Amino acid sequence: MSHTNLVVLTGAGISAESGVPTFRASDGLWCGHRVEDVATPEGYAADPALVQDFYNQRRRQLAEVRPNAAHRALADLATRWEGDFLLVTQNVDDLHDRANEAMPPAAGFELIHMHGELLKGRCTRSGVVMDWAGDMAADEASPHHPEGVMRPHIVWFGEMPLQMERIERALEACDLFVSIGTSGAVYPAAGFVQAAQYAGARTVEINLEPTSGARLFDEGVYGPATQAVPAFFSTL
Numbered sequence: 001m002s003h004t005n006l007v008v009l010t011g012a013g014i015s016a017e018s019g020v021p022t023f024r025a026s027d028g029l030w031c032g033h034r035v036e037d038v039a040t041p042e043g044y045a046a047d048p049a050l051v052q053d054f055y056n057q058r059r060r061q062l063a064e065v066r067p068n069a070a071h072r073a074l075a076d077l078a079t080r081w082e083g084d085f086l087l088v089t090q091n092v093d094d095l096h097d098r099a100n101e102a103m104p105p106a107a108g109f110e111l112i113h114m115h116g117e118l119l120k121g122r123c124t125r126s127g128v129v130m131d132w133a134g135d136m137a138a139d140e141a142s143p144h145h146p147e148g149v150m151r152p153h154i155v156w157f158g159e160m161p162l163q164m165e166r167i168e169r170a171l172e173a174c175d176l177f178v179s180i181g182t183s184g185a186v187y188p189a190a191g192f193v194q195a196a197q198y199a200g201a202r203t204v205e206i207n208l209e210p211t212s213g214a215r216l217f218d219e220g221v222y223g224p225a226t227q228a229v230p231a232f233f234s235t236l
């Protein structure tokens with residue numbers, strides 16, 4: 001069966017075997033915090049130093065992890081996919097970016113970090129986004145606005161994910177939708193499979209084990225991403 005327009009959604013499970021902890025494995029705690037408590041505008045307003053430290057710790061951890069065989073399988077697929085291939089990740093790590101950088105550029109491929117990126121910062125007044133590799137202080141002055149401070153370029157709960165119109169257009173046009181390593185606990189990403197079904201796409205869930213949304217998919221491929229992802233995409 002040949003496919004033309006592919007949308008892949010990834011979540012924390014694709015980075016798990018690289019050593020990046022997932023969100024809901026250890027009852028949702030991350031660096032000792034509940035994500036829903038610190039990954040919110042209210043949490044940031046209440047304690048900017050705590051939230052900045054939460055992201056500083058995760059930004060520092062990126063130096064200790066590397067892309068795994070699942071990230072590399074998607075980067076390799078991008079170089080040989082003949083139609084449109086949109087890779088939407090909920091992950092804020094840069095493992096997809098690094099896997100893609102190791103491959104030749106692929107026409108028709110695009111990567112979207114719909115929940116933002118750890119290695120970017122945003123001015124709270126101008127909205128300007130810039131690369132940010134080091135720690136960020138709670139009162140980090142913004143180079144883009146005299147009264148602005150820098151915040152992580154991360155989409156918190158209650159904030160609108162990035163590039164939603166572009167993602168929705170791709171879902172309407174896709175004939176294959178593959179969800180990888182996500183529990184389907186967070187919207188709007190968890191609703192993408194329904195949009196793909198509505199567009200008539202073949203929908204596949206690849207995860208360590210069936211998620212609570214498994215019944216929404218045409219097919220399921222289960223096992224560690226470093227094995228299941230290369231195996232599935234080698235059949236295409």
Ligand code: BV8
Binds near residue numbers: 016091
């Ligand atoms: C929005 C950045 C609308 C932060 C994240 C009340 C108030 C406000 C909003 C809401 C509300 N109630 C509901 C909502 C909507 C809310 C939501 O969905 N809440 C949930 C908790 C119910 N969503 C939002 O707020 C979103 N925005 O709705 O805006 C709007 C409309 C108009 C105007 C303004 C706004 C924004 C959501 C984005 C939040 N930010 N991340 C950060 O990272 O610090 S979400 C966070 O969860 C991460 O991005 C993460 O990626 C995402 C989803 O988690 P998963 O990736 O799925 O990870 P998880 O641990 O859950 O699962 C891992 C999976 O991997 C498991 O299935 C496991 O089996 C598998 N696995 C493990 N190991 C492996 C493996 N698979 C394969 N191999 C392995 N080795």
